[in-house]
Amino acid sequence: MYHIMINPASGSGHGLKIWKNQIAPLLQSQNIPCIPYFTEGKGDAARIAEDIARQTAGPLSLVILGGDGTVNEALQGPEDTSRITLGYIPTGSSNDLSRDLKIPTTPSAALDLILHSGKPCPMDLGVLTYPDGTARKFAVSCGMGFDAAVCEEALHSRIKSVMNRLGLGKLTYLGIALKQLFASKAISGRLTMEDGSLIDIGSMLFTACMLHRFEGGGFMFAPDADDSDGYLNICAVGDLPKLLILFALPTAFVGKHYRFRGITPYKVRSLTIETSLPLWVHTDGEVSRRSSQIHVTCEKNAIRILR
Numbered sequence: 001m002y003h004i005m006i007n008p009a010s011g012s013g014h015g016l017k018i019w020k021n022q023i024a025p026l027l028q029s030q031n032i033p034c035i036p037y038f039t040e041g042k043g044d045a046a047r048i049a050e051d052i053a054r055q056t057a058g059p060l061s062l063v064i065l066g067g068d069g070t071v072n073e074a075l076q077g078p079e080d081t082s083r084i085t086l087g088y089i090p091t092g093s094s095n096d097l098s099r100d101l102k103i104p105t106t107p108s109a110a111l112d113l114i115l116h117s118g119k120p121c122p123m124d125l126g127v128l129t130y131p132d133g134t135a136r137k138f139a140v141s142c143g144m145g146f147d148a149a150v151c152e153e154a155l156h157s158r159i160k161s162v163m164n165r166l167g168l169g170k171l172t173y174l175g176i177a178l179k180q181l182f183a184s185k186a187i188s189g190r191l192t193m194e195d196g197s198l199i200d201i202g203s204m205l206f207t208a209c210m211l212h213r214f215e216g217g218g219f220m221f222a223p224d225a226d227d228s229d230g231y232l233n234i235c236a237v238g239d240l241p242k243l244l245i246l247f248a249l250p251t252a253f254v255g256k257h258y259r260f261r262g263i264t265p266y267k268v269r270s271l272t273i274e275t276s277l278p279l280w281v282h283t284d285g286e287v288s289r290r291s292s293q294i295h296v297t298c299e300k301n302a303i304r305i306l307r
Contacts, residue, residue: 140212
């Protein structure tokens with residue numbers, strides 16, 4: 001039995017049409033047993049996933065038709081994700097999870113992979129914890145600073161939906177990134193690694209904690225990331241002149257940004273990020289609050305995904 005969660009608003013409102021016109025007819029023609037669930041607003045994906053997990057004993061096949069944000073919200077529901085096999089039909093704007101796993105972006109091809117050719121592979125999940133104990137899981141990445149500020153603005157951008165309909169969603173993130181770059185202020189940052197070592201990154205633009213190679217609609221901030229090795233790949237950016245960042249940012253699309261001094265990679269199982277003032281924080285592009293401290297860990301092979 002497949003439990004299929006559909007975000008009707010994904011893909012600039014095309015999620016429901018994709019379900020009705022493509023996915024549902026294919027499932028019916030192949031006599032695939034499934035139960036559809038539809039999200040209607042913020043928090044629904046977590047609640048639905050929690051209910052499914054509570055009411056289902058043993059292995060659970062959960063399929064998500066939506067974007068990376070829908071996957072992220074669904075992960076917040078079940079306490080134990082180890083018995084979940086996740087299928088993904090990407091209909092979002094960034095689709096960084098499917099980009100790294102090479103999951104087809106054509107809905108019918110993604111469904112075919114889920115039903116026939118895909119294999120359940122272990123995948124790490126990250127956990128971000130705030131000083132008050134609030135925690136959020138993530139599948140792709142989390143970040144603090146510039147990248148989160150870009151996500152926060154993109155979530156409320158009217159231009160984003162227009163660009164998505166034109167197939168130019170990536171340019172939305174790039175345009176907002178340039179705007180946020182010039183608006184950003186110098187804020188000092190420090191990393192505390194799992195072994196207790198301290199790293200001062202000076203005037204921090206952002207620090208991204210990556211499980212996969214891409215975030216933000218195709219920025220390859222972690223070209224060496226392995227989604228099942230139990231490690232976070234860290235991209236820390238600080239003490240870099242804004243003019244130089246203008247040259248560095250486009251090179252991140254092909255993972256060549258580490259040639260610039262001030263952009264540094266690290267690889268750890270856990271770390272704490274502290275800043276002199278609160279900055280926006282995101283998990284898989286979902287932004288809910290600012291903070292001046294976060295603790296991030298990697299849970300090795302916490303879920304399985306069809307790929």
